[in-house]
Amino acid sequence: MKATPRLSLLAVVTLAAGALAVDAAAPAQAATCNGYVGLTFDDGPSNSTPALLNALTQNGLRATMFNQGQHAAAYPARVKAQVNAGMWVGNHSYTHPHLTQQSQATIDSEIARTQQAVAAAGGGTPKLFRPPYGETNPAVRAVEAKYGLTEIIWNVDSQDWNGASTDAIVAAAGRLTSGQVILMHDWSANALAAIPRIAQGLAARGLCAGMISPQTGRAVAPTAAVVPGAAR
Numbered sequence: 001m002k003a004t005p006r007l008s009l010l011a012v013v014t015l016a017a018g019a020l021a022v023d024a025a026a027p028a029q030a031a032t033c034n035g036y037v038g039l040t041f042d043d044g045p046s047n048s049t050p051a052l053l054n055a056l057t058q059n060g061l062r063a064t065m066f067n068q069g070q071h072a073a074a075y076p077a078r079v080k081a082q083v084n085a086g087m088w089v090g091n092h093s094y095t096h097p098h099l100t101q102q103s104q105a106t107i108d109s110e111i112a113r114t115q116q117a118v119a120a121a122g123g124g125t126p127k128l129f130r131p132p133y134g135e136t137n138p139a140v141r142a143v144e145a146k147y148g149l150t151e152i153i154w155n156v157d158s159q160d161w162n163g164a165s166t167d168a169i170v171a172a173a174g175r176l177t178s179g180q181v182i183l184m185h186d187w188s189a190n191a192l193a194a195i196p197r198i199a200q201g202l203a204a205r206g207l208c209a210g211m212i213s214p215q216t217g218r219a220v221a222p223t224a225a226v227v228p229g230a231a232r
Helices: 009-025 049-058 069-074 076-084 104-120 138-146 166-173 189-204
Strands: 035-042 064-067 088-091 181-185 207-209
Touching: 035 189, 049 076, 049 189, 064 069, 064 076, 069 076, 069 104, 076 088, 088 104, 104 138, 166 181, 166 189, 189 207
Parallel strands: 035 064, 035 181, 035 207, 064 088
Antiparallel strands: none
């Protein structure tokens, strides 16, 4: 019989310690995805975007970034960073007005200029549109349809824009069920702080962060045919 090599006690301890170190550094992710939720962040890109992307990637999460056109034009490198981090990029109007109070021509300009700004920054051509304040009407929807955009509101409002605490934001994410979408904001420090706990909470419930389907407006598994981070 061929002798089986034996590891010394020191080697075993060293290997075990290394395994523990790897486990400790690994992001909180569900072993099996029993459902998908849509994490969304409005109003970027901004000076907060690099920290947000870092937190998301460190915790194994992907999200849809609903960018304002004026910010995409001002910070094109940050739009590209969103894409490179595996995020999806959507349209959130150019200047964030109350679109339901605007003329058809203004609505068209707000949406069209954002499509152009995101594409010029390397974010692809968005397929998803989130109206500012979640306000919509037939005029807004008509322009969305013209540009092939699917309107995405939300199922859960984190209230981060209203000063919600990190605990409250984590609790809001805990109410998500498969297919649902949560509203957060690129600039919210409390939402940023909540990300590791959101990741842990989703993993504990067997949920993963997915893409938002342009067909259904619901969160689904990222498709193999989709390039990570490319707008759709």
